[in-house]
Amino acid sequence: MPPVSTERDLRLDLFRGLALWLIFLDHIPSNAVSWITIRNYGFSDATEIFVFISGFTAAFVYGRAMRDNGFVVASARVLKRAWQIYVAHVFLFAIYLAEIAYIAQSFENPLYTEEMGIRDFLKEPDVTILQALMLKFKPVNMDVLPLYIVLLLGFAPTLWLLLRAPSLALIASATLYALTWVFGWSLPAYPSGTWVFNPFAWQLLFTFGAWCALGGAQSLSRALSSKVTVGLAIAYLVFAFCIAMTWYFPRLGPYVPKIVAEVIYPIDKANLDVLRIMHFLSLAVVTIWLVPRGWPALRSRIFWPAIVCGQHSLEIFCLGVFLSFAGHFVFMEVSNRVITHVIVSVAGIAAMVGAAALLSWYKRVERQGPRPPTTKPGFAVGDA
Numbered sequence: 001m002p003p004v005s006t007e008r009d010l011r012l013d014l015f016r017g018l019a020l021w022l023i024f025l026d027h028i029p030s031n032a033v034s035w036i037t038i039r040n041y042g043f044s045d046a047t048e049i050f051v052f053i054s055g056f057t058a059a060f061v062y063g064r065a066m067r068d069n070g071f072v073v074a075s076a077r078v079l080k081r082a083w084q085i086y087v088a089h090v091f092l093f094a095i096y097l098a099e100i101a102y103i104a105q106s107f108e109n110p111l112y113t114e115e116m117g118i119r120d121f122l123k124e125p126d127v128t129i130l131q132a133l134m135l136k137f138k139p140v141n142m143d144v145l146p147l148y149i150v151l152l153l154g155f156a157p158t159l160w161l162l163l164r165a166p167s168l169a170l171i172a173s174a175t176l177y178a179l180t181w182v183f184g185w186s187l188p189a190y191p192s193g194t195w196v197f198n199p200f201a202w203q204l205l206f207t208f209g210a211w212c213a214l215g216g217a218q219s220l221s222r223a224l225s226s227k228v229t230v231g232l233a234i235a236y237l238v239f240a241f242c243i244a245m246t247w248y249f250p251r252l253g254p255y256v257p258k259i260v261a262e263v264i265y266p267i268d269k270a271n272l273d274v275l276r277i278m279h280f281l282s283l284a285v286v287t288i289w290l291v292p293r294g295w296p297a298l299r300s301r302i303f304w305p306a307i308v309c310g311q312h313s314l315e316i317f318c319l320g321v322f323l324s325f326a327g328h329f330v331f332m333e334v335s336n337r338v339i340t341h342v343i344v345s346v347a348g349i350a351a352m353v354g355a356a357a358l359l360s361w362y363k364r365v366e367r368q369g370p371r372p373p374t375t376k377p378g379f380a381v382g383d384a
Contacts, residue, residue: 008060010298010307011291016053017310017356020317021349022046027141027324029115030331032338033345040248042240043267043279047144050313051202052280054148055209058155059162063214066159075156082152085314089145092318093132096139097121099322103329112332116140116325120191131190138189141321143196150187150199151206158207162214170216173207176200181271194270201272205280230289233282240279305349308356315359316352323348 022037023046039045058078066074097118104112113119117140121128131137135146161169179185180201186194212220223229243264246252267273297303309316327344334340 009293010303011287011293011295012053012057013307013310014291014298014303015049015287015306015310016057016313017306017308017316019046019049019053020309020313020320020352021306023050023144023317024320024324024348024352025345027321028327028331028344028348030336031327031345032341038283041244042237042283043244043273044276044283047197047269048205048272048276048280049283050144051147051151051205052209052284053310054313055151055206056213058152058206059159059210059213062155062159063163063210066156066163071156071160074159078152078156078159082149085145085149085152088314088318089135089142089149090133092145092321093139093142096142096321096325099325100139103325107333109332112329115328128190136188136190138196141324144317146195147197147199147202151203154203155206155210158203159210162207162210166211166214166216170207170211173204177204177272186270196270198271201270205272205277224285224288229285233285236278236282237286240275240282305353305356308360309352312356312359316356319352319355320348323351 022039025031025034026037026039026045028034034040037046062074062078065077100112100116100118101122104110110119113122117138120137121132121139128137135149138146158169158173161172177200180198185200186198187200189195208216217224242252243256246256264275267275269276291298298307327348330340330344
């Protein structure tokens with residue numbers, strides 16, 4: 001088995017925290033501040049970052065457990081984590097629906113239920129709740145956690161193979177990805193259609209992240225640091241940027257050759273289009289070049305807010321979903337000025353940072369354990 005690193009890379013926490021912020025900004029409809037997010041300037045978005053880092057950290061945590069304690073114990077831990085995320089998803093579902101339904105009823109605006117995709121729940125709550133428990137019914141902005149749950153459910157066998165034959169595991173993952181495109185495999189959604197994030201396709205990025213954590217990144221380090229690789233990555237990012245600009249400035253459309261447009265469109269997010277994978281990998285190459293491992297600035301207070309959010313990704317993601325609808329409500333009912341967008345976006349991120357800081361403090365207190373009882377002068381311990 002390849003050695004499993006025991007040193008935590010702060011870059012993972014940093015970029016997972018940044019991804020959570022970007023997801024929050026993107027989840028607020030018509031948010032002017034979301035123009036700063038990467039989805040507007042290329043083919044991929046924060047979802048790729050989140051899924052890749054989730055695979056990396058899953059291998060980092062459970063790889064050691066499988067190597068030291070065996071397949072059964074590690075599998076139990078993976079399934080326990082999947083259960084924890086499932087419970088969090090169910091609680092988030094209940095709170096999110098209550099928030100939307102309350103706002104829609106209080107302000108007599110049924111448009112909220114349509115925009116957030118819960119109209120079917122209000123019509124048939126008994127059927128819809130059952131479908132939600134089976135992860136088939138998902139309101140808007142609640143698609144990431146079900147994807148993560150399914151990826152974790154199948155992760156133990158993948159991890160076992162990664163530890164013994166990493167190249168074979170990656171080839172098997174790529175084969176499943178290719179077959180998904182050939183045969184159109186996906187999971188059904190309720191009341192119609194398929195999952196927004198097809199787990200048969202997105203597992204490739206998750207598995208690739210795990211493969212990198214278990215030695216793959218180290219084996220690629222020389223190639224990734226090559227000037228040729230960095231140059232190609234920058235060139236692809238420029239190409240993606242130019243294509244993305246045609247989506248917002250139609251006058252630029254004619255400058256894209258017809259044959260190029262026929263090849264690249266449609267860029268399928270649900271099935272993780274190859275162009276999106278290449279865009280994410282190009283971003284990763286440039287990021288590794290700009291932010292090396294052990295970069296001293298990672299321990300500065302400047303990056304601490306994003307890092308602390310990345311260290312509590314599940315809780316902060318759930319909070320971000322709740323806050324995103326609250327921001328949408330403010331835009332709809334209070335003010336839709338750009339300054340309001342900025343205030344809501346900054347306040348939401350500040351709330352996420354504050355919650356993550358509180359969670360970190362609580363974990364530190366828990367690790368310290370209960371303090372020994374104090375003794376008063378003249379009393380034996382326990383006499384008072």
